[in-house]
Amino acid sequence: MNDTRFEDALVGTLRAAPAFAATSRDERARALVAMAARLDAHRDELVDLARVETHYSVEVLTGELQRTTDQLRFFGDVLEDGAYLERATDTDRGPADVHRLLVPLGLVAVFGSSNFPFAYGVAGGDSASALAAGCVVLVKEHPSHPLTCRAVLALLKEGLVECGLDADTINMVGGFDAGAALVTAPAVHAVGFTGSTAGGRALYDLAANRPSPIPFYGELGSLNPVVVTAAAAVERATAIGELLADSVLQRAGQMCTKPGVILVAEGGAGDEIVRTMDARFEVQEAVQLLNPTVRDQFVAGTRSLAADAAVRLVGGSLAPDSAAGAVRPALFEATSGEFEGVASLSEVFGPTSIVLRYRDASDARALLAELEPALVGGVHAATGDDPDAAELVQAILPGVGRVVWNAPTTGLAVGWATHHGGGYPASTSAHSSVGASAIRRWLRPVSYQGVPERFLPADLGAEGTAHRVDGVLSGVAASR
Amino acid sequence: MNDTRFEDALVGTLRAAPAFAATSRDERARALVAMAARLDAHRDELVDLARVETHYSVEVLTGELQRTTDQLRFFGDVLEDGAYLERATDTDRGPADVHRLLVPLGLVAVFGSSNFPFAYGVAGGDSASALAAGCVVLVKEHPSHPLTCRAVLALLKEGLVECGLDADTINMVGGFDAGAALVTAPAVHAVGFTGSTAGGRALYDLAANRPSPIPFYGELGSLNPVVVTAAAAVERATAIGELLADSVLQRAGQMCTKPGVILVAEGGAGDEIVRTMDARFEVQEAVQLLNPTVRDQFVAGTRSLAADAAVRLVGGSLAPDSAAGAVRPALFEATSGEFEGVASLSEVFGPTSIVLRYRDASDARALLAELEPALVGGVHAATGDDPDAAELVQAILPGVGRVVWNAPTTGLAVGWATHHGGGYPASTSAHSSVGASAIRRWLRPVSYQGVPERFLPADLGAEGTAHRVDGVLSGVAASR
Numbered sequence: 007m008n009d010t011r012f013e014d015a016l017v018g019t020l021r022a023a024p025a026f027a028a029t030s031r032d033e034r035a036r037a038l039v040a041m042a043a044r045l046d047a048h049r050d051e052l053v054d055l056a057r058v059e060t061h062y063s064v065e066v067l068t069g070e071l072q073r074t075t076d077q078l079r080f081f082g083d084v085l086e087d088g089a090y091l092e093r094a095t096d097t098d099r100g101p102a103d104v105h106r107l108l109v110p111l112g113l114v115a116v117f118g119s120s121n122f123p124f125a126y127g128v129a130g131g132d133s134a135s136a137l138a139a140g141c142v143v144l145v146k147e148h149p150s151h152p153l154t155c156r157a158v159l160a161l162l163k164e165g166l167v168e169c170g171l172d173a174d175t176i177n178m179v180g181g182f183d184a185g186a187a188l189v190t191a192p193a194v195h196a197v198g199f200t201g202s203t204a205g206g207r208a209l210y211d212l213a214a215n216r217p218s219p220i221p222f223y224g225e226l227g228s229l230n231p232v233v234v235t236a237a238a239a240v241e242r243a244t245a246i247g248e249l250l251a252d253s254v255l256q257r258a259g260q261m262c263t264k265p266g267v268i269l270v271a272e273g274g275a276g277d278e279i280v281r282t283m284d285a286r287f288e289v290q291e292a293v294q295l296l297n298p299t300v301r302d303q304f305v306a307g308t309r310s311l312a313a314d315a316a317v318r319l320v321g322g323s324l325a326p327d328s329a330a331g332a333v334r335p336a337l338f339e340a341t342s343g344e345f346e347g348v349a350s351l352s353e354v355f356g357p358t359s360i361v362l363r364y365r366d367a368s369d370a371r372a373l374l375a376e377l378e379p380a381l382v383g384g385v386h387a388a389t390g391d392d393p394d395a396a397e398l399v400q401a402i403l404p405g406v407g408r409v410v411w412n413a414p415t416t417g418l419a420v421g422w423a424t425h426h427g428g429g430y431p432a433s434t435s436a437h438s439s440v441g442a443s444a445i446r447r448w449l450r451p452v453s454y455q456g457v458p459e460r461f462l463p464a465d466l467g468a469e470g471t472a473h474r475v476d477g478v479l480s481g482v483a484a485s486r
Numbered sequence: 487m488n489d490t491r492f493e494d495a496l497v498g499t500l501r502a503a504p505a506f507a508a509t510s511r512d513e514r515a516r517a518l519v520a521m522a523a524r525l526d527a528h529r530d531e532l533v534d535l536a537r538v539e540t541h542y543s544v545e546v547l548t549g550e551l552q553r554t555t556d557q558l559r560f561f562g563d564v565l566e567d568g569a570y571l572e573r574a575t576d577t578d579r580g581p582a583d584v585h586r587l588l589v590p591l592g593l594v595a596v597f598g599s600s601n602f603p604f605a606y607g608v609a610g611g612d613s614a615s616a617l618a619a620g621c622v623v624l625v626k627e628h629p630s631h632p633l634t635c636r637a638v639l640a641l642l643k644e645g646l647v648e649c650g651l652d653a654d655t656i657n658m659v660g661g662f663d664a665g666a667a668l669v670t671a672p673a674v675h676a677v678g679f680t681g682s683t684a685g686g687r688a689l690y691d692l693a694a695n696r697p698s699p700i701p702f703y704g705e706l707g708s709l710n711p712v713v714v715t716a717a718a719a720v721e722r723a724t725a726i727g728e729l730l731a732d733s734v735l736q737r738a739g740q741m742c743t744k745p746g747v748i749l750v751a752e753g754g755a756g757d758e759i760v761r762t763m764d765a766r767f768e769v770q771e772a773v774q775l776l777n778p779t780v781r782d783q784f785v786a787g788t789r790s791l792a793a794d795a796a797v798r799l800v801g802g803s804l805a806p807d808s809a810a811g812a813v814r815p816a817l818f819e820a821t822s823g824e825f826e827g828v829a830s831l832s833e834v835f836g837p838t839s840i841v842l843r844y845r846d847a848s849d850a851r852a853l854l855a856e857l858e859p860a861l862v863g864g865v866h867a868a869t870g871d872d873p874d875a876a877e878l879v880q881a882i883l884p885g886v887g888r889v890v891w892n893a894p895t896t897g898l899a900v901g902w903a904t905h906h907g908g909g910y911p912a913s914t915s916a917h918s919s920v921g922a923s924a925i926r927r928w929l930r931p932v933s934y935q936g937v938p939e940r941f942l943p944a945d946l947g948a949e950g951t952a953h954r955v956d957g958v959l960s961g962v963a964a965s966r
Contacts, residue, residue, distance in 0.1 A: 089959055092923070099899035102891070106903040111916075214694035218859075218910040379698075385937075399941045403932065411582070411936040419579035422954050423586035425933035430698040436591075436930040443572070443931070450916040451923065452883065453905035456891040457865075461879045472959055477902050479569055479952055 012184055015144060015177040020113055020193050022174040023142045027110045030464065033169065034138060035082035041165035042075035045129060045158065052157055056123045059151035061294040066257060067124070074124040077131055077420045081138035084442050088471030092451070095475045102456030105466050108449035110140035111195040115188040117209070119200035119225075120150040120296045121260040121355075127151075128158040131420070131440050132198030132223075133176065139448035141195075146188055147180035150297040189213050189222070196221045196448060200262070200439065202303075203227035203352070203431045210434050223447050224434040225427070227353035229266040230415050231377050232384035233370055233402060235394045238412075239275035246386050247282025250359075253414040255286065255335060258293040259357035260300065263382050263416045266353050268361045269370050272341070280320060280361055283337055287321030292332035293357065300355055301333060307354030308336045316345040317360070337361070342369055349376045352431070367394035371401040379429025382408040382415040405429060407438075492664055495624060495657040500593055500673050502654040503622045507590045510944065513649065514618060515562035521645030522555035525609060525638065532637055536603045539631035541774040546737060547604070554604040557611055557900045561618035564922050568951025572931070575946075575955045582936030585946050588929035590620035591675040595668040597689070599680035599705075600630040600776045601740040601835075607631075608638040611900070611920050612678030612703075613656065619928035621675075626668055627660035630777040669693050669702070676701045676928060680742070680919065682783075683707035683832070683911045690914050703927050704914040705907070707833035709746040710895050711857050712864035713850055713882060715874045718892075719755035726866050727762025730839075733894040735766065735815060738773040739837035740780065743862050743896045746833050748841045749850050752821070760800060760841055763817055767801030772812035773837065780835055781813060787834030788816045796825040797840070817841070822849050829856040832911070847874035851881040859909025862888040862895040885909060887918075 029037075045052065053067040060067070084090055094106045114136040118127040125131065128145050136143050147155045155178060163173040179188065185205075189197055189212045197213055197220065199206050206226040213222035234246055253265055270276040295301040311317050312324055321337030335357030342348075342364045351360070364370040374383075383406035387395040402409060407428035408418075418426055424441025427433040437447050454462055473480060509517075525532065533547040540547070564570055574586045594616040598607040605611065608625050616623050627635045635658060643653040659668065665685075669677055669692045677693055677700065679686050686706040693702035714726055733745055750756040775781040791797050792804055801817030815837035822828075822844045831840070844850040854863075863886035867875040882889060887908035888898075898906055904921025907913040917927050934942055953960060 083957065087957065087959070089954075094903040094922075096899065096901040096903040099901040099903075102893060104899065104901065104903040106905050106921075210699070211695070214699070215691070219690070219694070219914060221916070396941060399937065407931065408933040408935060409937055411934075411938065411941075413582060413936055419576065419584065421576040421579040421584065422957050423574040423576040423579075423584040423933060425586050425931040427931065434699060436701070438931060441586075442574075451887065451905040451907065451918060453888040453903060454891075455888060456893055457879065457889055458891065461876060461891075474569075474902050477563065477567070479567070 009181070009183070012179050012187055015179045016191060016193060018174040019142045019144050019177045022172040023112055025172060026142050026175050027140045029140065029171065031085040031088060033171070034140060035085040037166055037169040037171055038078045038082045038134065038138060040168050041129065041162045042078040044161040044165045045071065045075050048157070048161055052154065055157055056151060056154045059154055060123055060296055062257065070122060070124045073420065074129055077125065078129065078134050080420055081134045081445065084445055085138055088468050090442070090445050091465050091468070091471065093466060093468070093471065093473040095473065098476050105454045105462060106451055107463065107466055108446070109452050109463065111448050111450055112141060113144060113194050114141045114448055115144050115146065115194045115197045117146045117185065117197070117199040117201060118148050120148060120300060121257065121262070123148070123151045123154045124158070126200045128155050128178065129162055131444055132200070135444040136198065136448045137176065139445050141448045143176040144188060144194070145176065145178040146185055147178050152180065185209060186212055190216060192218070194220065197223065198439065198447070199224040201226070206434070221447065222434055223437055223439060225262060225381070225439050226431040226434065228262055228381040228428060228432040229351060229353055229377055230263055230380045230382050231267045231269065231374060231402065232265040232386065232415060233269040233374065233398050234271070234279060234386040235367070235388060235392050235398060236271040236275070237388035237392045237394065238386045239271055239279055241388045243275045243278035244282050247279040248286060249414055250279070251283040251286030253416045254359045255290055255357050256416050258295060259335065260296055260355055261416045263418060265359055265384060265415055267351055267377065268359055269364050269373060270361050272363045272365060276363060280339060283361070284321035287335045287337045290322065290335050290357065292334050294332045295356055298330065301330070304333060304354060304356030304358070308358050311338050311354070311360060314345065314347060316340050322357070333357070339363065342373055348373055351377065367397050370398060374401045374405070377405060379405040379432050381426060381428045381432045382406055382410060384410045384415045386412055407432065489661070489663070492659050492667055495659045496671060496673060498654040499622045499624050499657045502652040503592055505652060506622050506655050507620045509620065509651065511565040511568060513651070514620060515565040517646055517649040517651055518558045518562045518614065518618060520648050521609065521642045522558040524641040524645045525551065525555050528637070528641055532604070532634065535637055536631060536634045539634055540603055540776055542737065550602060550604045553900065554609055557605065558609065558614050560900055561614045561925065564925055565618055568948050570922070570925050571945050571948070571951065573946060573948070573951065573953040575953065578956050585934045585942060586931055587943065587946055588926070589932050589943065591928050591930055592621060593624060593674050594621045594928050595624050595626065595674045595677045597626045597665065597677070597679040597681060598628050600628060600780060601737065601742070603628070603631045603634045604638070606680045608635050608658065609642055611924055612680070615924040616678065616928045617656065619925050621928045623656045624668060624674070625656065625658040626665055627658050632660065665689060666692055670696060672698070674700065677703065678919065678927070679704040681706070686914070701927065702914055703917055703919060705742065705861070705919050706911040706914065708742055708861040708908060708912040709831060709833055709857055710743055710860045710862050710864070711747045711749065711854060711882065712745040712866065712895060713749040713854065713878050714751070714759060714866040715847070715868060715872050715878060716751040716755070717868035717872045717874065718866045719751055719759055721868045723755045723758035724762050727759040728766065729894055730759070731763040731766035733896045734839045735770055735837050736896050738775060739815065740776055740835055741896045743898060745839055745864060745895055747831055747857065748839055749844050749853060750841050752843045752845060756843060760819060763841070764801035767815045767817045770802065770815050770837065772814050774812045775836055778810065781810070784813060784834060784836035784838070788838050791818050791834070791840060794825065794827060796820050802837070813837070819843065822853060828853055831857065847877050850878060854881045854885070857885060859885040859912050861906060861908045861912045862886055862890060864890045864895045866892055887912065
């Protein structure tokens with residue numbers, strides 16, 4: 007790519023890398039907190055920009071920005087804790103001491119998503135974890151919300167400068183060609199990506215087929231199966247139907263954790279779940295999707311399902327075939343044994359889902375085994391004894407990175423126990439893009455054998471953080 | 487691949503996966519110890535088989551087998567410790583508790599190396615760490631030492647059966663086509679590979695370009711630069727020359743950690759290092775390499791270096807161009823500024839290395855920056871103050887996974903602080919193939935949100951192992 011602005015951004019960011027890698031954990035934690043404070047201080051103008059660019063409500067965007075700044079501060083906590091360094095020392099396995107710890111990779115490329123302009127955007131989890139790791143970041147500007155991207159970037163740079171750090175620690179490049187150029191640039195050490203399966207796979211292939219391949223941490227499409235046991239349907243069909251409809255329709259169905267396929271037992275209680283969902287879908291106003299591509303894919307995906315003779319449209323309606331405009335939600339239903347497309351179901355972004363009616367737990371298990379891997383799976387079971395609960399929890403586990411019990415799969419707390427990943431196409435790697443362990447993606451281990459203390463990284467001497475010495479993990483709280 | 491033996495091995499191993507994944511850490515640790523005991527008990531016959539197939543000495547192979555059984559027992563220690571599970575629980579980030587831990591991936595394919603029939607073979611680090619993780623293993627039989635592979639496999643199966651486990655927990659497939667078939671089989675979840683850059687890259691490409699890509703943990707070729715400071719050369723030229731020559735010639739130069747390029751300052755002290763190495767090379771007897779492919783590549787690689795007008799053959803001699811037979815070692819030398827092939831140097835397996843003569847520390851730093859990434863780098867510095875030591879340690883770090891100070895790069899202790907990996911082509915992943923963290927390659931994280939305790943994996947309740955609760959890492963030894 008012969009673009010001087012791209013080259014300038016790449017060279018400028020690269021130049022900032024050594025100094026940023028040499029910052030202390032304290033310095034980086036302070037910078038993350040300063041960035042969060044800048045974003046919080048400009049909440050109203052950021053939310054207003056994003057509202058225009060995404061059609062999300064002020065309430066939705068305000069919540070998302072809060073989650074985003076909480077996430078920046080959370081990685082400050084991860085730095086303070088220091089266990090992410092994985093410090094280990096062996097004094098008993100050879101003539102010289104061996105120390106191991108993780109060090110930053112260098113320059114990380116970040117592709118944010120269309121559907122979370124803040125939490126998976128310029129200041130999202132990939133950037134926050136990469137900066138925490140000590141890596142400099144080059145972001146691909148999202149064409150769906152460029153003004154939001156630029157406003158966030160400017161505030162992050164203000165936060166860096168306020169802390170005495172180089173504004174070039176994070177930069178951004180735009181334009182369609184910039185994506186491939188970023189992933190193939192020899193100076194880029196790793197990629198974080200959140201987006202569609204088609205776009206993500208194309209970039210993944212570029213990363214894997216480089217002369218020197220680099221890790222591509224992609225979160226692509228995800229079906230997120232939810233199964234309702236027969237006993238749960240009998241116990242609380244209406245409550246489950248409402249919860250599932252709201253979960254599907256949240257953010258106009260533009261959630262990576264949206265239940266894309268819902269398994270409900272045949273019979274009257276299951277019918278009541280579908281009727282309840284249907285009623286929610288019917289009163290849902292038409293919504294403007296994030297951008298023309300999302301809308302086109304929603305129209306194509308729902309029309310393709312509707313064209314299957316074994317699939318019934320039970321709630322909402324099909325979107326008109328016009329080039330633009332708001333869309334109505336669409337709920338589909340199919341019966342196990344009649345519908346042959348289970349194994350080829352894949353994510354349709356937007357306000358739609360398909361309910362698969364199963365005969366018994368063993369049939370539900372067989373259907374789950376046919377589905378592609380996913381970020382998350384949900385189980386709704388009876389509150390008391392439920393004869394099918396154990397079997398269906400086991401059946402949903404192999405394909406998902408998170409199992410949710412009697413609660414919506416949508417929504418994800420950012421914490422130490424968070425995992426947001428799954429088999430392909432949900433993720434291109436087992437590593438999480440959300441939560442404390444996301445930082446590990448931007449680090450590499452180094453062992454120092456017999457190297458004098460004066461040449462060792464300062465982090466090896468960190469007091470009060472986890473350190474495994476001759477096999478014994480210590481330097482942390484005692485057993486509780 | 488239409489081979490019923492391959493299919494039988496794949497299906498048999500896959501059938502053993504659920505039961506093995508459900509074993510306790512105790513059961514797997516006992517099985518690893520039992521396997522180690524079987525191998526130790528048959529040491530003489532194993533060493534004898536491998537001696538014939540590899541041309542290594544009884545002493546070399548006895549040491550390697552010991553390291554291999556120690557490694558099996560070490561992964562027993564890793565299981566007992568339990569921190570590898572990365573247990574975390576958040577009670578304070580949402581309405582329901584979230585637990586996270588790592589669970590086994592399933593079926594792992596293992597490709598052992600030609601040069602370590604035991605330590606990187608059927609019972610080597612990849613198999614040991616995969617079995618420890620709770621994964622079943624399908625090994626590719628190495629064509630260079632098939633009888634050793636089969637004898638080791640039979641003993642591992644005996645160890646499994648002795649512990650009441652399924653003999654199909656580990657199986658083996660042979661034949662050239664079996665490699666590609668293994669890497670592309672939908673049932674295979676991950677690959678461990680140790681071997682050449684050409685072969686490894688071909689399999690890596692197959693893994694990355696699958697419809698559902700899988701992780702390919704490959705250790706390919708590595709140059710392993712060693713730099714001798716000017717002060718070190720003045721202080722102890724003879725000792726360093728002897729150490730380096732022995733390191734290059736160990737196992738006939740067939741070590742993944744062999745110093746492939748040695749940076750020595752111009753001038754008299756540096757000349758003395760080269761003279762000392764030369765003397766060691768001259769008295770070295772001709773050696774039989776591992777197999778015809780290794781020999782052919784050694785002949786081609788050394789002849790290619792010798793054909794460069796800027797490269798001098800200073801020790802040993804070029805191998806005769808016959809199709810078989812023992813080879814003599816060959817030591818090359820080139821002067822910085824005259825030799826233009828620094829950036830394209832790559833591993834030549836076998837008893838050879840090239841000494842690059844540099845002008846000053848800044849020149850040495852520039853040469854190091856041109857070299858491809860490597861598993862390990864060595865620095866030989868003066869024992870007292872050395873004006874160049876800090877600069878050269880920093881210069882070698884970016885490209886290597888391990889830095890060794892005043893000691894040979896060859897040889898690797900298996901421990902908690904071990905890292906054996908590096909940038910491409912040394913590794914295709916930042917993850918280590920040796921040491922405690924090697925187990926992580928065969929695991930994936932799962933989060934359980936609100937799932938009742940009776941459905942959680944038993945490992946979540948493990949007493950006395952590391953557990954991060956609401957951000958506080960505990961259940962381990964207090965600060966020491």
